[in-house]
Amino acid sequence: MSVTRLTPQREFDIVLIVNGAARRLTVDARTTLLDALRDRLHLAGTKKGCDLGHCGACTVLVQGRRINACLTLAVAHQGEPITTIEGLADGADGLHALQAAFIEHDGFQCGYCTPGQIVSAVGLIAEGRAGSDDEIREHMSGNLCRCGAYPNILAAIRQAAREAA
């Protein structure tokens, strides 16, 4: 059997497409996507809560789908479009509809989970899973809020989902 050989490396020069811009950087193989975004590209809006996939604070969109940036290696996402909280704002007043709805409904207390909640909710609405309160609750279960702002988070997402429909 003749097969191409693999040559694993410890360091990589990569290009990440973040919020529409190509960003060139050198990463260790171990660098998570979350650390690349926060520590290397200085996009600190994406938060680190647990670093284990349990809290959702690090939620970003990769190719339009919500994922936990802490559970994946940066080197594995070369060339894939990545959207962080910093890349959402599109409205006339500079806010995404979900950001405006979170402010209107006071969908936070300390705000630490908020970027993850908002990016996750963008994914939720795109998946068509914001049809009822129960559906929103179930499909936002990957985003924890230690302040317990859940009722207001739910109200904000419900409103944004209606506006998007």
Added chain:
Amino acid sequence: MVPFAYAAAPSADAAIAHVARRRGAEFIAGGTDMLQLLQEGVRVPAELVDINRLPLDGIEVDTDAVRIGATARMSDVADHPRIRAEYPAVAEALLLSASPQVRNMASIGGNLLQRTRCVYFRDVVTPCNKRAPGSGCSALDGENRLHAILGASPHCIATYAGDLAVALVVLDANVVINGPEGARTLPVEALHRVPGDAPEVETVLEPGDLITAVLIPASAHARRSHYLKVRDRASFEFALVSAAVALDIDAAVIRQARVAVGGVGTKPWRLPAVEHALVGHRVDDELFHAAAARAADGAEPRRHNAFKVELLKRTVERALRTVGSRS
């Protein structure tokens, strides 16, 4: 994390040859279990071979079987209309697993091979025979509320935590494996091992064995299948107890029955005594109660998990009633 080297696999053959040959080389797919274990220092691979760009993510449904590629994502499989209609236990088990974010990342092959949630396995400062063979089992007399009541040994009582494999067992699914010696298929039921005196060996896979697909035959009992998961939280939590049930019912008589349970065994646990009590009988709630009474046969509870014995019987009974009442 200790340093490791990484490469994206250019082909399945190259990935297999590399991992088979190199000590400390491992595959990585969605990375959702691997990254947790790397972060906690539980796994220290020398090299990771990324299989995500291999063309293994297809979901092909035809009239007599479905073939799910190993790198298909949990969310895509759970949402597939024909899997939901013809293999409901698979879609239900996946939808009740993890979170939407994890399901968007995690692959089917990686899901089957996820490691136990035993807190001692995931905490490197405590003894654990699965992580550090010969160091002892901290769970035997420790915090064992979540541990196994079936299939344990004096060396390890950790549960197999996954949901999907439990559903696949009742649907007679096979895994397709491509290894250094070529391809083979294996029943999902034969993939995982009980701990015995070697709890560190969790499956029958050899170094370099790559799962390429899961094959599920179409059947009357697959269509009438169901996955019920009981947990401490309403969502985003592993099973305390789960039950997968598949029944072939003809004119109100049970022709074939498959029952397997999760959260209670050291591997996905099939319940032949319950199946035997069902086959040939007319569907009725008393039958389901009597059959489910056999669900915990042979159970060996520990100090904090004795509640699972009764919970197991009730979970199986409820799952049977749900399937029995479906037309």
